[in-house]
Structure formats: C-alpha cells, structure tokens
Amino acid sequence: LRDQAVAEITAAEDLKKLNDVRVSWLGKKGPLTEVLRGMKDLTPEERPVVGSLANDVRDTLTKTIAMRQEKLEAAMLEAQLATESLDVTLPGAAVKQGQPHVLQQIIESLEDQFLGMGYKIAEGPEIEEDKYNFEMMNLPKDHPARDMQDTFYITPEILMRTQTSPVQAREMEQHDFSQGPLKMISPGRVYRRDTDDATHSHQFHQVEGLVIDKHITMGDLKGTLLAVARQLFGEDHDIRLRPSYFPFTEPSVEVDISWGPVTEKTKPEDIQWIEVLGAGMVHPNVLRMAGVDPEIYGGFAFGMGPDRFAMLKYGVEDIRNFYLNDVRFLKQFNQKG
Ligand code: PHE
Numbered sequence: 001l002r003d004q005a006v007a008e009i010t011a012a013e014d015l016k017k018l019n020d021v022r023v024s025w026l027g028k029k030g031p032l033t034e035v036l037r038g039m040k041d042l043t044p045e046e047r048p049v050v051g052s053l054a055n056d057v058r059d060t061l062t063k064t065i066a067m068r069q070e071k072l073e074a075a076m077l078e079a080q081l082a083t084e085s086l087d088v089t090l091p092g093a094a095v096k097q098g099q100p101h102v103l104q105q106i107i108e109s110l111e112d113q114f115l116g117m118g119y120k121i122a123e124g125p126e127i128e129e130d131k132y133n134f135e136m137m138n139l140p141k142d143h144p145a146r147d148m149q150d151t152f153y154i155t156p157e158i159l160m161r162t163q164t165s166p167v168q169a170r171e172m173e174q175h176d177f178s179q180g181p182l183k184m185i186s187p188g189r190v191y192r193r194d195t196d197d198a199t200h201s202h203q204f205h206q207v208e209g210l211v212i213d214k215h216i217t218m219g220d221l222k223g224t225l226l227a228v229a230r231q232l233f234g235e236d237h238d239i240r241l242r243p244s245y246f247p248f249t250e251p252s253v254e255v256d257i258s259w260g261p262v263t264e265k266t267k268p269e270d271i272q273w274i275e276v277l278g279a280g281m282v283h284p285n286v287l288r289m290a291g292v293d294p295e296i297y298g299g300f301a302f303g304m305g306p307d308r309f310a311m312l313k314y315g316v317e318d319i320r321n322f323y324l325n326d327v328r329f330l331k332q333f334n335q336k337g
Helices: 001-011 014-025 031-041 046-083 102-116 144-148 166-172 217-233 283-289 305-316 327-333
Strands: 127-129 159-160 182-189 203-213 239-244 249-259 272-282 299-304
Touching: 001 014, 001 046, 014 031, 014 046, 031 046, 031 166, 102 182, 102 203, 102 217, 102 305, 102 327, 166 182, 166 203, 166 283, 203 217, 203 272, 203 305, 217 239, 217 249, 217 272, 217 299, 239 272, 249 299, 272 283, 272 305
Parallel strands: none
Antiparallel strands: 127 159, 182 203, 203 299, 239 249, 249 272, 272 299
C-alpha cells in the first residue's frame, strides 16, 4: 500500500493532482482510515501492531506529500519567473500627488508672514465657553451686539465659537507681560447659524490677530495690515480704514482693499474698494477682564477671513465650493502648477 501511495505522490505533476492523491489516501474514505476503523475487530494482541504500522504509513505519506508540494511550488515559481520579465528601463507612471486645501494654503501663507514678524500662533477650542466667546469680549448676556453673530448653543454656557476672538482672551490671561509684548495670531474654524448660500457658510475660517504692548498705535495696525494685504494680493494694492463698531475694540474699523490697479494718476474717487476685515484698538474692558492693566498696556486686534481672501484672490464666486471637496475644483489651486 505504502509503495503504491508513494509512487502516486511522486507522479502527481501539479498541486491539484497532489491534493487528489492526498484525499484518496489519507481522506475519510481512504484505505488508511479504513484500516484504523477496522481496529475494533482485531484481537488485543494484533491491535498495537497494526496500529503502529498504520501510523507509520500515515507519517511517511504525510511527509512525502509535503516534500512533493514544496517541489511543485518551487517549480511553479521558477516557471513564473521565467515567463515574466520586467523592463526596469521603462519610465515610471507619475504618482498623483495631493496638496493642501486652498484655504489651508492661504492660512499657511498668512502664518508664514506673521511668524516672520515675530508673532506666535495660538490655538483655542472650537467648542467654547460663552465666557470667552462673548463675555470677556465685552459682550455681556443682554448685549444687543450678540445678534451680530447668530450662535449655535450647545448648552446655555457652551457654544460653537462664532469667532476666533476668544483665543485673545485665553492668551492674554496666560501671558506674562513682564517678559515682553504679546503678539499672536489664531487661525481656525468658526461657526454661525447662517443659511448657506453663495456668500454665507455656517462654518468658515478666521485668523485672529492681537498685539498688546506699551505704546501701540493705530498706525501700527494699519502698517501691519497693509503689509499683509500686499503680500497676499500683490504690491499694487492699497488699504483704507473706515470707522465701524465691534464690542471688543474702540475705536473699531472696517478695512477695505483697493481692487484694480492704483497708480499715481488714479483719482481717489475711481478706486474700487472691497471690504476684507474688521479690526480696532483693544477695548479697555477686554484688557481688564483678562487681567491686563489698560493704564499701562494697549494694542490692536483684527479678524481676517481666509475664505473671503481666497474668493477675492482667485475669483471664486461661491463660498460653498470650499466645503464640497470636489477634487476638480480643488485641483485648480495646485501650488506646483
Ligand atoms: N471677531 C470679529 C468678527 O468676527 C472680527 C474682529 C476681530 C474685529 C478682532 C475686530 C477685532 O466679526
């Protein structure tokens, strides 16, 4: 029996045949199983003899099959290697490379510029306390200006931040002014209960800026914002400040950027202005609430909208495009061209 089995195993010329042989010899219906099953009819003297013989045969067959299988597999691999050849001199297929989202690109370029001017980048929570988002920004509970920012409340005291200004309060609280001025920007997402349309999104971005030191003036604010505007939109742009109102700054301004070329000969009334951000001199109440003495320190703050910047810079007409993640739209802003 064993010799016949070994002969069949050796003759099996592929893995499937080998498996058939294995099943026919070692399977439930194979002769070996039959022998073992017949043990109960043997005499007690015969049993150990037949048993160990049967086990020997099974071991031999199992080993032989394993060896044969290894050989067949090796042969298959050889055959495969022989037929498949690889031309390593062929040019490779270009790997599609991702890129930062267009808004991220704008934010990063702002970050680079402010880091260069000695600002630090601060972060705060998007789920924020009413205290930081409003109260410490000089907006007590019953303040009518709260209506300017439709708010998603989670509980009466917890909300989705409507602006990045709360990071100002958090940073001022922490800052040790004996160690020098506080200069920070805080980029991040903000949320408002607006109905989405071409110019509104319930989620958008702000880059807050804050400088607190002795002897900071509105001239410092204007110079800073002009530098930022020119770096982002080009050297031929100008800015102008218009009086406005924010609860946390006094005086407050809205900042416009000139659109279209402005030369020596352009008449002031011919310049087209587009509003781009809000800013002002930090309100004494805001300083006081954050533990900063307004008799000694003062400064400016501004709130920029990267979404708005990107729309202007690239002529995007619908803010919702930034949030749809349509690759065909996003691909247009490939920095590497
Ligand atoms: N937080 C203001 C807003 O969202 C913008 C702003 C920031 C204005 C800082 C002035 C100073 O409308």
